[in-house]
Amino acid sequence: xxxxxxxxxxxxxxxxxxxxxxxxxxxxxxxxxxxxxxxxxxxxxxxxxxxxxxxxxxxxxxxxxxxxxxxxxxxxxxxxxxxxxxxxxxxxxxxxxxxxxxxxxxxxxxxxxxxxxxxxxxxxxxxxxxxxxxxxxxxxxxxxxxxxxxxxxxxxxxxxxxxxxxxxxxxxxxxxxxxxxxxxxxxxxxxxxxxxxxxxxxxxxxxxxxxxxxxxxxxxxxxxxxxxxxxxxxxxxxxxxxxxxxxxxxxxxxxxxxxxxxxxxxxxxxxxxxxxxxxxxxxxxxxxxxxxxxxxxxxxxxxxxxxxxxxxxxxxxxxxxxxxxxxxxxx
DNA sequence: CTTCTCACA
DNA sequence: TGTGAGGA
Numbered sequence: 001x002x003x004x005x006x007x008x009x010x011x012x013x014x015x016x017x018x019x020x021x022x023x024x025x026x027x028x029x030x031x032x033x034x035x036x037x038x039x040x041x042x043x044x045x046x047x048x049x050x051x052x053x054x055x056x057x058x059x060x061x062x063x064x065x066x067x068x069x070x071x072x073x074x075x076x077x078x079x080x081x082x083x084x085x086x087x088x089x090x091x092x093x094x095x096x097x098x099x100x101x102x103x104x105x106x107x108x109x110x111x112x113x114x115x116x117x118x119x120x121x122x123x124x125x126x127x128x129x130x131x132x133x134x135x136x137x138x139x140x141x142x143x144x145x146x147x148x149x150x151x152x153x154x155x156x157x158x159x160x161x162x163x164x165x166x167x168x169x170x171x172x173x174x175x176x177x178x179x180x181x182x183x184x185x186x187x188x189x190x191x192x193x194x195x196x197x198x199x200x201x202x203x204x205x206x207x208x209x210x211x212x213x214x215x216x217x218x219x220x221x222x223x224x225x226x227x228x229x230x231x232x233x234x235x236x237x238x239x240x241x242x243x244x245x246x247x248x249x250x251x252x253x254x255x256x257x258x259x260x261x262x263x264x265x266x267x268x269x270x271x272x273x274x275x276x277x278x279x280x281x282x283x284x285x286x287x288x289x290x291x292x293x294x295x296x297x298x299x300x301x302x303x304x305x306x307x308x309x310x311x312x313x314x315x316x317x318x319x320x321x322x323x324x325x326x327x328x329x330x331x
Numbered sequence: 332c333t334t335c336t337c338a339c340a
Numbered sequence: 341t342g343t344g345a346g347g348a
Contacts, residue, residue, distance in 0.1 A: 035333080
């Protein structure tokens, strides 16, 4: 196939095709005599995925790594690609939701005051700046690399993962799941928490932002469903789960993102769905005295957030820093 | 019809 | 992240 045919078929310009070649996304062979590009099935497939991913807002560079990952993996590239695409689209969607919200706020303010106070303009600008930052958190911690050693780490790292197993057991106890329920584990990692619930007869789904972690998880718990995603972009439709759990993951969010995460959890939960979270948190006494590199969750703020959203909470302290919080909606 | 490069947003 | 022009 020559370039015009391909361009017509995929509804893109010939220029764009050459541009993608220039960026190293495709490498069609050239005809010997006249140097014309010839596109085979493989090239067309790659181009198709490029335009699809481009449409969902993925950068050229990200597409490049995604494509090479697919090639290296081989196992089920199509499914991986579709999930990747969906998770990107969900991220976009969440972003749009936030933009709509801030816009609504502006409209409200204008309606009441007939002008935007300087403070508001500042916070709005701050908000959209944070909005952009969110996108950069994808592999900030290099969990893809950590996947293979993760399970030893949680047993050995006595500082960060102290009482790891106890915390997971407490979650299992607190959610008191019923066989046949559907549960979601956010930041599931290699599935240590979800696996325990799965053993109780719950249909567990696990979300993580690291593909390597999910692969390890699937090896350990083949019955589990795993998807790429994160707290702010859960790859599920509304009202799918009876409960959401999470362990040692929420602290990766900034305090600004936590309310957004709650909204997102509520979205995928059924009307009376409950939430149970274990993580390192700080109580009042520790807040000023502890200045660590990790942005710790403030226990009181988290409780207040749940309560202002109509939840009754129950908390358990496992050790100095580790808490398990259960939130059940009122009525 | 294709190639490439230069400039431009 | 692409596009348009223009020569070969």
